[in-house]
Amino acid sequence: MALQDQLVVGLTLGATYALIAIGFSLVFRSVGLLNFTHPEFMMMGAMVGLTVTSRYNLSPIFAILASGLASGLLALLVERTAIAPIMKRQGQRINQIIASLGWATVLTNAAMLIWGPQPMAYRHTFGGTVWKIGSVPVAAQHVFILSSSLVLMVALQLFFKYTRLGLAMRATADDSTMALLTGIETRHIVSATFFLSGSLAGMAGVLIGSLFYASFDLGQYGLRALSAAVIGGFGDPVGAVLGGFVLGVVETLSGTYVSSAYRDAMAFAIAILVLLVRPYGLVGRRRRTV
Amino acid sequence: MLKLDKVVVGYAAAPVLHAVSLEINRGEAVALIGANGAGKTTALRTITGLLKPRAGRVCLDDQDISGIHPPKGVQMGIAMVPEGRRIFPTMTVRENLLVGAYTGWQKRIVETRLRRVFEFLPRLFDLKDRMGGSLSGGEQQLLALGRALMSEPRVLLLDEPSMGLAPIMIKQIFERLAVLKQAGMTILMVEQNAAMALTVTDRGYVLENGVIVASGPSATLLHTPELKKAYLGG
Numbered sequence: 001m002a003l004q005d006q007l008v009v010g011l012t013l014g015a016t017y018a019l020i021a022i023g024f025s026l027v028f029r030s031v032g033l034l035n036f037t038h039p040e041f042m043m044m045g046a047m048v049g050l051t052v053t054s055r056y057n058l059s060p061i062f063a064i065l066a067s068g069l070a071s072g073l074l075a076l077l078v079e080r081t082a083i084a085p086i087m088k089r090q091g092q093r094i095n096q097i098i099a100s101l102g103w104a105t106v107l108t109n110a111a112m113l114i115w116g117p118q119p120m121a122y123r124h125t126f127g128g129t130v131w132k133i134g135s136v137p138v139a140a141q142h143v144f145i146l147s148s149s150l151v152l153m154v155a156l157q158l159f160f161k162y163t164r165l166g167l168a169m170r171a172t173a174d175d176s177t178m179a180l181l182t183g184i185e186t187r188h189i190v191s192a193t194f195f196l197s198g199s200l201a202g203m204a205g206v207l208i209g210s211l212f213y214a215s216f217d218l219g220q221y222g223l224r225a226l227s228a229a230v231i232g233g234f235g236d237p238v239g240a241v242l243g244g245f246v247l248g249v250v251e252t253l254s255g256t257y258v259s260s261a262y263r264d265a266m267a268f269a270i271a272i273l274v275l276l277v278r279p280y281g282l283v284g285r286r287r288r289t290v
Numbered sequence: 291m292l293k294l295d296k297v298v299v300g301y302a303a304a305p306v307l308h309a310v311s312l313e314i315n316r317g318e319a320v321a322l323i324g325a326n327g328a329g330k331t332t333a334l335r336t337i338t339g340l341l342k343p344r345a346g347r348v349c350l351d352d353q354d355i356s357g358i359h360p361p362k363g364v365q366m367g368i369a370m371v372p373e374g375r376r377i378f379p380t381m382t383v384r385e386n387l388l389v390g391a392y393t394g395w396q397k398r399i400v401e402t403r404l405r406r407v408f409e410f411l412p413r414l415f416d417l418k419d420r421m422g423g424s425l426s427g428g429e430q431q432l433l434a435l436g437r438a439l440m441s442e443p444r445v446l447l448l449d450e451p452s453m454g455l456a457p458i459m460i461k462q463i464f465e466r467l468a469v470l471k472q473a474g475m476t477i478l479m480v481e482q483n484a485a486m487a488l489t490v491t492d493r494g495y496v497l498e499n500g501v502i503v504a505s506g507p508s509a510t511l512l513h514t515p516e517l518k519k520a521y522l523g524g
Contacts, residue, residue: 170381183393
């Protein structure tokens with residue numbers, strides 16, 4: 001595969017990583033939690049998307065929306081059952097992390113029971129159409145994935161900047177006690193943040209599923225996206241996007257020039273290398289902990 | 291209007307405030323002064339509902355608000371300018387102010403309030419698109435004050451407004467507070483800088499190790515021996 005083609009694939013993959021990483025960063029910034037159920041929200045999105053497109057023959061956009069809703073609700077369920085009760089009793093953060101791991105196991109097994117253990121391919125809704133941008137051939141599927149991701153990221157930025165809820169989420173992420181003192185119901189904001197992060201992961205799941213396959217163990221891709229969040233700068237959505245693209249491109253290139261068996265190792269190796277040089281990630285800054 | 295009635299409150303085992311009673315009438319500016327660790331911030335946290343008293347009550351207009359859920363307190367008209375400013379660093383000045391108006395969110399109302407705050411604190415208008423985290427200490431103090439005013443409070447709580455500020459900035463802040471008081475705002479100010487606090491307030495209470503050791507009109511309070519003892523030890 002020529003270099004330009006690889007870059008296109010890398011950027012496409014990177015865009016999906018970015019969506020997963022943004023959601024992960026969001027929860028970390030608002031609640032300070034490393035939510036290990038997050039990759040499974042992505043996996044569930046891929047499975048739901050598979051059912052919507054293959055079984056019910058509906059369009060991919062509908063699949064994205066349906067998965068967004070489904071994973072968002074799942075994230076809300078996890079927050080209400082595993083995270084909020086521990087926070088209410090002033091439990092330790094580590095217990096919330098363990099609880100999220102527990103939920104990850106539940107979701108993985110549930111998916112295996114519902115959809116079976118075999119990986120399944122999405123119906124090819126693009127039929128392998130290939131367009132040309134300049135002299136570079138680009139698969140319509142990749143264009144769809146890239147543009148959907150970009151639309152979502154732009155929509156997210158607008159949401160944070162211009163809506164009351166978006167403003168409240170940012171305030172809560174900056175300083176949750178102060179947000180409470182300005183009248184913000186931080187408990188609701190935390191729930192909304194979980195819903196949003198799960199939703200983004202679910203939508204990314206459809207995109208990844210259509211790119212590769214849908215399977216109950218798709219969470220491993222999601223785990224790689226977490227390293228994207230680290231590369232970009234933990235807790236910063238802009239960093240998550242940057243980290244996602246960097247990871248996608250480097251992973252694809254190294255898959256060709258090094259070895260495709262080591263993709264997972266490459267993802268984490270890159271993260272370690274970046275952190276050695278820039279301990280707060282590429283865009284991250286030392287944050288005053290409140 | 292705002293009353294603490296024999297409040298006992300603390301964090302772990304030992305209480306920080308021991309049966310503290312104080313009262314702020316409508317339109318008054320009251321100072322709560324004392325050395326570091328006396329329990330001043332604890333008192334404010336109890337009023338806003340972040341802490342629940344073990345004994346005694348907090349009352350607003352004779353309504354018991356002890357341990358109130360803080361957002362409810364904001365709706366009832368209590369606004370806090372906290373210690374260390376605590377402005378939102380990743381948001382612009384304008385956005386910080388908007389968050390202050392979170393409870394009364396209708397577009398026309400919010401825009402009107404924003405304009406009024408900019409008129410009252412013109413420096414904030416010049417800074418309106420600057421990131422909160424990039425402001426100086428004095429500018430952050432103005433922002434924290436503006437943010438509190440955006441909720442159109444009935445009672446304004448200030449925790450150490452002069453801390454860490456240059457003298458010229460302190461003068462500016464207190465000048466604005468004096469104007470607020472003239473306009474009828476009810477103010478409770480917690481301060482280590484006794485002299486400064488007692489110039490803009492009507493009355494004061496002196497807190498030492500969680501106990502009120504003196505109270506009275508600000509002008510006379512400054513010269514009482516209890517005040518000197520509270521700061522220097524006796």
